[in-house]
Amino acid sequence: MTEDQGNVCVPAVGTMVLDKRRDRVGEVMDATASWVYLRAFGGGREWVTALEDVEPVGVHERLRARVAEVNAARQRQP
Template sequence: MTDEVAGQPYTENRRPEVGETVRDARLGRIGVVMGGIGPYVQLRPLYGGREWDVAPEHVEPVTVLEVLSARVAEVNERSRKGVLPD
């Protein structure tokens, strides 16, 4: 997490750091910043998976509570499918 206020979008001049957990406001998904290519920020799901690209203006900081909620939802989804994270 950063000192950013949750809900304040990043810009091309102010991008999230690698390893930071953020929200893709366009999709409503929470992911971990893996880097960036060109103008885009690359995010990966919390428990791994395929990365996706997001324009910086669609990336928002998240609170600790939002991260915890997203992690619980991911574990619940995986448990329903019979696949638990390591």
């Protein structure tokens, strides 16, 4: 999280955050003072969540997202 918008920090593009409402980890594609645009690692549909619903990810969440990406890539292979 980098930019400070009042009392709320806006995450920087490219960082990993946890969407607490959906319990999903995503990469920040864009962020405003109210909304964060996220995409799963390895691609997929972008989704939008409220700024207050995101938090920086810890090691556990980061690892979980990477394992999910590897598993999805393996399932796509013939």
